Structures are given as structure tokens and as C-alpha cells.
Amino acid sequence: MSAEGMASRHTTHAPVDDQWTIIIRPQRGWLDLRLRELWRARDLVALFIRRDFVAGYKQTVLGPFWALVQPLLTTVMFTLVFGRVARLSTDGLPPFLFYMAGTVVWSYFSACMTKTADTFGANAHIFGKVYFPRLTVPIAILISNMVAFVIHFALFLAFVIYFWLDGAAVKVSASVFLLPLLLFIMAGLGLGAGIIVSSLTTRYRDLQNVVTFGAQLLMYATPVIYPLSATPAKYRVLVQANPMTPIVEAFRGAFLGTDTVSTGALLYSFCFMVVALTFGLLLFNRVEQTVMDTV
Amino acid sequence: MNDVVISVENISKRYRLGVLGSRSLKEDANRWWARVRGAPDPSLKIGERDRDSHRKGFIWALRDVSLEVTRGEIVGIVGRNGAGKSTLLKILSRTTAPTGGQVRVKGRIASLLEVGTGFHPELTGRENIYLNGAILGMRKAEIAHRFADIVEFSGVEQFIDTPVKRYSSGMHVRLAFAVAAHLEPEILVVDEVLAVGDAAFQKKCLGKMGEVARAGRTVLIVSHNMGSINDLCDRAVLLATGSVVADGPPETVTRQYLSNGESRRAHVECQPSESQAHFQAVTLCDDAGEPTANFDIRKPFYLRMQFVVRRRIPGLQAAFAVYNSVGYRIFQSTTSHPEPAIDIEEPRQYDLRVGVPGRLLPAGSYTVTVALHIPNVSWFDLHEHVLTFDIEDTRSKRFDHDGRSVGCVLVDLTWDQQHRPLVERQESPGA
Numbered sequence: 143m144s145a146e147g148m149a150s151r152h153t154t155h156a157p158v159d160d161q162w163t164i165i166i167r168p169q170r171g172w173l174d175l176r177l178r179e180l181w182r183a184r185d186l187v188a189l190f191i192r193r194d195f196v197a198g199y200k201q202t203v204l205g206p207f208w209a210l211v212q213p214l215l216t217t218v219m220f221t222l223v224f225g226r227v228a229r230l231s232t233d234g235l236p237p238f239l240f241y242m243a244g245t246v247v248w249s250y251f252s253a254c255m256t257k258t259a260d261t262f263g264a265n266a267h268i269f270g271k272v273y274f275p276r277l278t279v280p281i282a283i284l285i286s287n288m289v290a291f292v293i294h295f296a297l298f299l300a301f302v303i304y305f306w307l308d309g310a311a312v313k314v315s316a317s318v319f320l321l322p323l324l325l326f327i328m329a330g331l332g333l334g335a336g337i338i339v340s341s342l343t344t345r346y347r348d349l350q351n352v353v354t355f356g357a358q359l360l361m362y363a364t365p366v367i368y369p370l371s372a373t374p375a376k377y378r379v380l381v382q383a384n385p386m387t388p389i390v391e392a393f394r395g396a397f398l399g400t401d402t403v404s405t406g407a408l409l410y411s412f413c414f415m416v417v418a419l420t421f422g423l424l425l426f427n428r429v430e431q432t433v434m435d436t437v
Numbered sequence: 438m439n440d441v442v443i444s445v446e447n448i449s450k451r452y453r454l455g456v457l458g459s460r461s462l463k464e465d466a467n468r469w470w471a472r473v474r475g476a477p478d479p480s481l482k483i484g485e486r487d488r489d490s491h492r493k494g495f496i497w498a499l500r501d502v503s504l505e506v507t508r509g510e511i512v513g514i515v516g517r518n519g520a521g522k523s524t525l526l527k528i529l530s531r532t533t534a535p536t537g538g539q540v541r542v543k544g545r546i547a548s549l550l551e552v553g554t555g556f557h558p559e560l561t562g563r564e565n566i567y568l569n570g571a572i573l574g575m576r577k578a579e580i581a582h583r584f585a586d587i588v589e590f591s592g593v594e595q596f597i598d599t600p601v602k603r604y605s606s607g608m609h610v611r612l613a614f615a616v617a618a619h620l621e622p623e624i625l626v627v628d629e630v631l632a633v634g635d636a637a638f639q640k641k642c643l644g645k646m647g648e649v650a651r652a653g654r655t656v657l658i659v660s661h662n663m664g665s666i667n668d669l670c671d672r673a674v675l676l677a678t679g680s681v682v683a684d685g686p687p688e689t690v691t692r693q694y695l696s697n698g699e700s701r702r703a704h705v706e707c708q709p710s711e712s713q714a715h716f717q718a719v720t721l722c723d724d725a726g727e728p729t730a731n732f733d734i735r736k737p738f739y740l741r742m743q744f745v746v747r748r749r750i751p752g753l754q755a756a757f758a759v760y761n762s763v764g765y766r767i768f769q770s771t772t773s774h775p776e777p778a779i780d781i782e783e784p785r786q787y788d789l790r791v792g793v794p795g796r797l798l799p800a801g802s803y804t805v806t807v808a809l810h811i812p813n814v815s816w817f818d819l820h821e822h823v824l825t826f827d828i829e830d831t832r833s834k835r836f837d838h839d840g841r842s843v844g845c846v847l848v849d850l851t852w853d854q855q856h857r858p859l860v861e862r863q864e865s866p867g868a
Contacts, residue, residue, distance in 0.1 A: 162444075166531060166540040185577040189568045197559040200600070271554040272572055273531035431534040434527070435452060 175427055180275040190282035195289065209293040213249060217242040224367045231372040233400045236310050239301060243394045244366035246298050247328070250291040251386060252357045254332025257283045259339035259353045262433050269434055276430045277423075280337055284329050291325070302397055313399035320396060323408075324389050327415045331385055334418030341422070341429040365390055369400070382407070385414035442624060442655050443529070445504040447538035450524050450679075452496050498524040500679040501538070511656045513666035513687055515694050516676035517821055522659045525676070526550060529626050529657065544623030544655075547573055551628070553613030558602035562593055562612055565601050569616045583619045590645075591615035618645045624655045661821060663691040663764020691764050695804050695822055702825045703730035707818075714750055714809045714817035717743045717786075721805070721826050730826040734847075735795045738826070742789045742807055744818070746781060752811040753782050755789060760822065762802045767845055771812075799843045800830040 199205045217238060224230045225237035232240040258280040262269065265279055306312050343349045364386045365373070373381050381387055388407035395403055499521045506512055516522050527533045529540060530548030555572040556565050566587055570580040580587075588594055591612045593604070601609060660666055666673055666687050673690035675683035683690045707716040720741040722728050732738045742755055758769035770791065772779040781787055804822040811817075 162541040162543055164531075164540075164542040164546060166528060166535065166542070168535050168537055168539075183571075186571040188577070189571045193557055193560060193564070193568055196564065197557055200559045268555045268572065270532055271530075271550045272548060274572055274574065434533045 169431065170427075172424055172428065175423060176275060180277050180281075183275045183278050186274060187278045187282045187285070190278060191286050191289075194282065194286040206293065209290045210297055213242065213245050213294045213297060216245045216249070220245065220367055230368050233369040233371060234311065235394075235398050235400060236305055236312070239305055239310070239312065239398055240369075240394070241367065242298050242301060243398060244390055246291070246294045247324075247390050247393045248361055248364065248366045248386075249294065250287055250325075251328045251332045251389075252361065253287045253290070254284055254329060255336045255339075256353055256357050257287070258333055258336025259343070260350070261337065261340040262344055262429075263340075263350065266434070277426065280333055280340075280426075283336075284333055288325070288329070298397070311399075312397075315396055315399055317392065317396040320392060320408075324393055327408075327411050328386075328389055330415040330419045331389075331411075334415060334420075334422040337422040337426040338418070341425040344429055344433050360384070360386070369394075385411040385418075387411075440508040441505045442508045442543040443504070443506040443657070444541045445502060445525075445529075445538075446540070448499055448502045448525070448528060448535045448540060449497060449537040450499040450521075450528060450533070451536045452498055497679050499528075499535070502676070502679070502681055503538075504674060504681065504684075506655055506657065508655055509653050510672060511658065511670045513670035513673040513690075514657065514659045514676060515661075515663070515666060515673055515691060519678075520676040521679040522676055523550075523628065524679075526626055526628050526657070526659055542624065545574065546624040546626060547617075547620045547622035548626040549573075549617045549628065550626075552610060552617050556601055556609070556613060559600055561600055562588075562591075562597040562604070565612070566616055569613065570620075573617065573620055574622070575620065587615045587619050590618060590641075614642055618642070622654070624657070626657045628659045663695065663760070664766075666691055667763060688763070692762055695760065695762060695764055695802075695825070702823075703728045705820070705823050707820060707823075710818065712809075712817045713748050714746045714753060715744060716807060716809065716818050716820060717745060719743070719805070719807050719820065719823055721824055730824070732826060732828050733795065734798070734800055734828050734830050737792050737795045740791050740793070740805060740807075740824075742787070742791075744787050744809060746784050746787065746809075748784050749782055750811070750817070751782055752814065753809065753817070754812060755779075755781055755787070755807070755809055757791070757805055757807045759793075759798070760804045760806065761798075761845060765845065767798065767803070796847050796849060798828045799845070799847055800828050802827050 195206075199208065202208060204211075220241035221237050225232065225241070261276070261279050261283075269276065302312060302314070339349055339353055361367075363381060363384050365381065370378070370381060370387060370391050388403050388411045391400075392403040392408060394400060498519075502521070502525065514522050514525065524533075526548065527550070528535050529542075529546065530550060532548075532550070553565075553569060555569055557568065560568065566584065567577065567580050570587075571577065588597055591608075591614070593608050593612055596604065596608065601612070604612070658666070658670065670687045672685065673683075673687040674681055675690050675694050683693050703722070704718065704720040706718050709715065709717075718741075720728050720743075721730055721732075722739050722741060723732065724737055724739070726739075740757055742757070744755065746753065754771045754773050756769060756771035759767045761767055772781055772789070779789065781789075803826055805824040805826070806819070806821045807823060808819045809817040810819070
């Protein structure tokens with residue numbers, strides 16, 4: 143380049159800075175989340191969901207019906223082990239419905255968390271080759287799992303109706319309209335926890351081994367197989383500190399009629415979710431930029 | 438008007454060396470605890486003051502690289518392995534952030550560091566076109582709009598609703614490239630994708646790239662194929678150890694790359710590597726066994742390859758190729774070529790010598806690339822253009838031409854001649 147060209151380079155760039163569409167810098171700000179870019183990639187999210195759905199059930203005989211098998215078998219297991227053998231309290235509800243309510247809610251949260259936790263590991267080959275907003279991946283996972291949740295939920299409703307016709311003491315309350323809110327909080331919690339773990343696993347591989355196991359342990363710290371009312375007083379505070387506790391209890395209360403959840407508890411879950419999600423997004427955004435150097 | 442669409446300003450990139458991701462929570466916790474107590478960092482080696490001063494632990498893949506590309510230019514980026522080409526492309530395609538400096542880009546940028554990224558084997562060709570297109574940054578509507586063109590370009594119409602796991606690797610690549618070729622971004626960044634597919638398809642891809650550039654779009658290509666850089670680019674940039682060392686017309690830059698600044702190199706000791714099979718030294722010698730990089734056009738010369746195979750590697754071959762000064766590969770040979778083939782699968786130290794006959798290469802400057810690989814499966818070691826030598830004409834009239842004007846090789850052909858005495862013939866009226 144000529145000396146003249148060099149000179150003009152310095153003089154012309156500053157005023158026309160806004161013409162540049164992409165500026166690549168070492169670190170972008172903590173708060174530069176590029177949500178607009180994420181919105182523009184919504185087609186990609188839709189295609190990821192489609193991929194997960196199609197690829198998940200191709201060449202299987204039962205197809206999407208596999209989604210029914212998992213909650214059904216888990217519920218049967220829980221009913222046998224915790225209901226018949228251990229004889230845990232179910233707040234006077236039919237054990238089968240009690241466990242199924244817990245399983246359906248818990249499996250959505252657990253799937254969201256464990257799958258988003260592996261965002262970088264599972265997509266390293268794609269992330270290393272092409273740039274697109276990385277958040278599309280965990281978001282697609284949340285929505286993909288929502289499909290499974292809807293199937294599980296429909297199964298659960300069918301059993302609620304069956305037991306109700308059978309004359310069981312089941313009463314559906316007006317708080318069923320809270321379901322979208324419960325789902326929203328759960329998705330947020332799952333995403334928040336998942337992306338925090340996925341961001342940290344890029345530095346600490348150890349965490350990868352802990353996630354699945356941790357999710358299982360967390361289930362026992364959540365009133366999935368026992369009601370909150372049956373927890374001993376000295377542990378109750380611990381169980382109540384778990385942000386998933388109000389969700390599971392509220393879901394069960396709404397559809398089976400054991401109202402044990404206060405608005406305050408739900409508000410606590412909501413606030414916990416907002417904090418976890420915000421922290422997760424900031425961390426994810428930070429890690430995402432250089433993650434391919436370390437994975 | 439100077440219409441700059443990519444402005445790379447003092448870009449640097451530092452990588453950590455060693456086993457990546459080896460950091461454990463325990464190590465970090467110990468270090469944190471030591472810092473809290475004011476004690477020295479327990480994971481440092483004795484004598485180190487802090488982690489960053491441990492210079493050996495880092496490598497600068499790029500150092501203060503500045504570059505401007507104007508609209509419609511096709512720029513080739515060349516350099517040896519580890520010169521920083523791929524890092525530069527990664528930064529441009531935003532798969533990793535630089536350590537310092539900034540890049541400003543005008544317009545949509547699409548990177549093809551690989552074709553078929555995100556292809557899912559269970560999905561059909563049709564589904565993968567949409568998925569791959571979206572990953573590369575296209576909107577669904579755009580893909581739908583170009584769908585017919587993409588399918589036609591790929592030539593796999595018949596199998597478009599078959600899962601791609603049933604595709605041959607050639608079909609896979611065609612489909613993947615077809616999607617990429619229809620991206621229509623303002624700026625296209627390409628890495629070596631031209632090295633895939635059969636020759637006819639490669640030609641088609643090259644044609645498509647030329648078309649892209651004629652449409653006023655800007656293309657950045659990284660390639661080891663100096664021939665295609667020369668054919669395709671308006672300008673080439675040579676990177677060496679993370680810095681720009683040459684920038685100009687492709688012929689000049691590729692020649693400089695191939696000659697590596699110095700004119701001849703007859704012997705190279707290779708850096709020991711982690712690989713299970715790697716070169717120790719490569720040497721060019723004359724028929725007396727003396728290392729030299731200057732050969733008589735009529736005499737044979739020898740390439741000596743010394744390498745180690747650490748474990749049994751079935752299918753391993755040692756190969757070399759000779760390139761002329763404009764980067765065209767004149768010939769290549771591997772240990773599987775002789776009858777019987779030379780077996781280098783067993784773990785041991787090898788010392789091979791291969792002879793190249795005289796009167797084969799015209800006078801000129803050449804380079805040699807050596808490799809240890811299982812063809813089409815994996816690479817163990819590769820040293821590109823590691824040796825440079827000259828073939829010199831020895832005043833024989835027959836070879837007294839500049840290298841290229843006599844063609845790429847000299848061939849001793851059999852010429853027959855028959856002659857009869859000249860007889861006057863009657864011209865026939867109809868002739």
C-alpha cells in the first residue's frame with residue numbers, strides 16, 4: 143500500500159466507524175449479550191429442534207412413543223420401591239399419581255440441566271468451524287425437551303382423569319393456570335444451571351462427571367418421592383432452600399389438590415431463577431469467545 | 438475509492454501450550470488458597486515468578502498482523518504449518534477471539550473452514566441442506582429460495598430424501614459444498630476445501646469461486662496448493678511465524694514461499710513431535726551420498742528420509758512430492774509404489790533412500806514435501822516444502838532452456854526417422 147493510502151486510512155476510518163457491520167475484539171463487554179443476533183438466528187433454533195426430534199426417533203419402532211415409556215417405568219418403579227416397600231407418605235394421594243406428578247416435572251428440569259451442561263462438549267466440532275450465536279444450542283434444548291414434557295404431561299392428565307373417574311380423592315384446583323409460570327421458572331433454572339456448568343466445564347473437566355450424578359442427588363433433595371410435609375423439621379429448611387421444591391409442590395398441588403405452596407415460596411423460586419440465569423448468561427457469554435482454544 | 442471491507446489491525450493471538458484442559462479444580466483451588474495466604478503459587482515450577490512469565494507455556498500464533506482487503510479482491514493466504522493461517526481464519530470467522538488488536542468487517546461474512554459442518558447422518562439430504570444453511574447463517578426463506586439451485590449444483594437430486602449416512606463420501610462433499618457455494622455472503626473465507634472431492638468437482642468449485650469474485654464479492658482463501666492460489670487470486674499474503682512477511686502479486690509471493698527466503702536447503706533436522714510416527718531428518722544427496730542441493734541435470738539424485746515409528750501402524754506409508762518453482766506438483770511417490778512395497782508398519786527407526794533419475798527435471802528450482810500418513814485416513818507427520826534444490830544445466834545444448842519453457846519434465850523419447858530420396862510428383866488436379 144502506498145504512503146498516501148496509509149495516510150488516508152488513518153483519517154477516514156474514525157468518522158465512518160458506523161459503517162462496519164462486524165467488529166471483532168479480544169473481549170467484549172460483560173453485558174454485550176448480542177440478543178439481537180440471537181433473535182436473528184431463530185430459524186436455526188427451529189432447525190436444531192427439528193434435528194433433535196427427527197434424529198432422536200429415526201429407525202426406532204415406537205418413535206415418539208418412547209417418550210411415554212420413560213416416565214411410566216420410572217413411576218412404576220417409584221410406586222413399587224418407595225410406595226410399597228419403603229411406604230413413604232404421599233400426603234394421602236394415590237401413590238401412582240403422586241410419583242408421576244413428581245417425575246414429570248423433575249424430568250423436564252433434569253433433562254434441561256444435564257443436556258445444556260454439555261453444550262460445548264457435544265458441539266465442539268461445530269463451534270470450532272462456524273460462528274453462530276452459541277445460545278441457540280441450549281435454547282433449542284429447552285424447547286426440544288418441552289415437546290417431551292407435553293407428551294409426559296398428556297400421559298399424566300390421562301391418569302389423573304382415570305383415577306378421578308375411579309373415585310380417587312383427586313381435585314384439580316384453579317392453580318393449574320400457574321403451569322406456564324412453573325414451566326417458565328423450571329426452564330430458566332435448568333438453563334441457568336446448565337450453562338453455568340457448561341461454562342465451567344471448559345475449565346474444570348471434573349464437573350462433567352458430576353452433572354448427571356448431581357442431578358440425581360438433587361432429585362432426592364427435592365420433594366419428588368416424598369411430600370414436603372413429611373420432611374423432618376430440621377431438614378425442612380434445606381429442602382425449602384431448593385428452588386425446585388416450590389415448583390414440584392405447586393404442580394402437585396394444582397393437579398392433585400394438596401395445596402402446600404405459598405406465593406412467597408414461588409416468588410423465591412422465581413428470583414432464584416432470575417439470578418441463576420443472569421449469572422449463567424454472563425458467564426456463558428464470557429467463556430463462549432475463547433472456548434474453542436481449550437475444549 | 439479505496440473500498441476496504443476487511444480491516445485487520447494489529448491482531449495477535451496467544452495459545453497456551455501443553456495438554457489442554459489439564460487444569461483441575463484442585464489445582465485452581467490450591468492456587469487460589471495460596472494467593473489468599475500470600476504464599477507463592479504452588480503449581481509454578483521453582484524459579485518462576487508468575488504463570489505468564491513462563492514463556493515456554495505459550496505460543497504466539499499471530500503477532501501484530503495487519504491487513505486490508507478491498508471489495509472484490511480474492512486474497513490467498515499462504516504459509517507453512519503453524520505460520521498462523523488457520524488462526525487468522527478462525528479469528529475472521531469468529532470461532533475464537535483474538536488476544537489483542539481488532540478486526541473490522543463490512544458486510545456479511547461466511548466462513549468455510551470445513552464443508553458440511555453440522556451435517557447429521559440420520560437426516561436426509563433435504564433436511565441437512567436447511568440445517569447446514571442455517572448454521573452458516575442463512576435464513577430459512579433464503580434457503581428455500583435457493584433450494585433447487587443447491588440440489589442441482591450438488592448433483593444428488595435422486596438421493597435428496599435419503600439420509601446422508603447412506604451417501605458416498607463424494608456425494609457428501611458435493612452436497613456440503615453446494616450449500617456453501619450458495620451462501621452469497623459479501624465476504625467468503627475459505628480453508629482448503631478445494632482439496633476435497635474428485636477432480637471434476639474441484640474444477641466446478643473453482644469455477645464457482647471465480648464466479649463469486651466476479652459478482653463483486655470478496656474471497657479469502659487459505660491453501661497449500663500454490664497452483665490454485667496462482668490461478669485464482671489477485672493477491673497473496675505470506676505468513677511466517679505469526680507475521681505477514683510478504684504481500685503482493687500471487688506469483689511473487691508463492692515463489693518466495695516456496696524458496697523460503699533462502700535459495701537451497703539440502704538437509705533438515707526435524708523437531709521431535711508427539712506423533713506416533715515422525716521424521717527425524719530429511720536430506721538430499723548426490724550419487725556419492727554427499728548432501729547437496731545442487732544437482733546436475735543429467736545425474737540422478739537421492740532423497741534420504743529418516744523417521745521413527747513408535748508403535749505398529751497398519752497401512753502407514755512414507756511419501757514425498759516434488760514441486761516446481763510455481764508450486765505445481767511434478768510427481769510424488771510413496772513406499773507403497775515399489776514392487777514389492779516397502780513395509781514401514783513395524784515400530785523402529787527407518788532410514789529410506791529413494792533415487793530420482795537424471796534427465797527428468799528441467800533446470801530450475803524445486804521443493805520437496807515429505808509425509809508420513811495412512812492415505813485418506815490420517816496424517817502422522819507432514820513437512821511441506823521442507824527441502825529446496827536446484828537442477829542445473831551443464832551447458833548441454835539440449836537442456837539449455839529456462840525450466841518452464843521446456844515443460845515440466847524432460848523425457849527421453851524414441852524418435853524414428855525414415856527418409857527416402859526426394860521425387861518430383863505430378864500434382865493431381867483434385868488434391
